[in-house]
Amino acid sequence: MFKRLPGDETRNLVSTTPDTAVVFRPAVVRTPAAVTIAIFIGRLLVGLARLIWRHPVAVAVFTIPSVVAWQYGWRIALIVTWVPLSVLIPWALFNRESFNAWIGWRLLAFWRLIWVYRRHWHAVMTVSGLARHLQGRDYVPHLMRVRCTSWADLVSVKMLTGQAVTDWADRIEHLAHGFGATSCRVSVARAGRLLLTFPRRDPLAVPLPAIALPTTVSVGPLEIGICEDGRPWRLKIHGTHVLVAGATGAGKGSILWSVIRALIPAIWTGVAQVWGLDPKLMELSFGRAIFEGHYAATPEECADLLEEAVSLMQKRAAKFAGVQREHIPTVEDPFILIVVDEVAFLTAYQNDRTLKQRIMAALATLTTQGRAVGFGVLAALQDPRKDVLTIRNLFPDKIALRLDESEQVDMVLGDGARDRGALADHISSVPEEGAGVGYMRLETSPDPIRVRAAYVSDADIRDMAALFETEGAV
Known part of the structure; x- marks a missing residue:
């Protein structure tokens, strides 16, 4: 017996021979012309209504002169067109920002x-x-x-x-x-x-000079540059840890020094401290006075300074236990930002295995326990491979400056960041065009944000350090 098939009945089959394919005609439902026309007109009306709702200015610009010309002639239409143009043209010339916003x-x-x-x-x-x-x-x-x-x-x-x-x-x-x-x-x-x-x-093509010293005391978010949409780039450092990765000359120093510069009033008043680890002896040494004795250069000094931070952090945690869950910066319990330039030198390229273990243990402790008690880590490195910094996932917020390979983008910002548009491997290697330009991925959002840090020159750093070398300079 034959089963009932879609379309025609089994009696309409072309062949029932076992070696022959079964052929049948599918069922065809013919829509009346009136229904088709009604659907078309309905879609047209909905599309026109949507066009007028979403683009009222553009629709008015094209329709009003046309309707006036049809009803009253082209001379009247020309007058109707010229009157608003006599207002719009000066508006566009003398107040371009508001003109663009509205029209x-x-x-x-x-x-x-x-x-x-x-x-x-x-x-x-x-x-x-x-x-x-x-x-x-x-x-x-x-x-x-x-x-x-x-x-x-x-x-x-x-x-x-x-x-x-x-x-x-x-x-x-x-x-x-x-x-x-x-x-x-x-x-x-x-x-x-x-x-x-x-x-x-590209609104970030022009280098940004150093931002003026803040007039208010704050530990964040700190203004350190601009975002691609023109908004100030405000980086959160209190209550988080930040990892900055970029090739040589990508502008990691711009981010480090812009953060320190934005913290100057808080450092001066005592509600914040910056501890510097400078194994290259080239970046942070310019402003050694800003660190007020919390500066380390050799691997031994860096290990000691990190362990001192861990000890202070644990004492503060014991003090806060059962009393408060969030840190509020005060002179007694200041926010402490630990800035590590070229962290890979301490965690991967260090020959002394004992020192390497001490440094890794201290950094892991700070990044896992320091957020709630007012300790933050701002680390910079060139090589983002996992074996270079095994604790990179302990940094909630990450910044990728210019990188050499496309695979490195996801190593720094996380899986899928490059597919979402974080093309850090396409940033120009010309300093004037690409230094300080990067993509930031926050803990709270998977979407990367394109940013550029302000350039803090050597003269700016010396001026900042002079504030702490001269009594009563502020």
């Missing part, structure tokens, strides 16, 4: 939506493999919205059902070149929605 970026977003993204969307999605063709139908991710800022396009996308963020993160180069951008970054907006960032220019 400029909206018009640019509408233009780039139509001319760049909507125009190439289907082709880029298909070629990059993000679109799917199933059972004769094309399934393409939905382009939701385009917003423009002073430096980038922010494209909202609705993923196909069943897609994952990694499907997009693995194709950031396809997306960047497909839409004519230098790079692309992928972040999750909400369930099923992504935010693609396509930079139009």
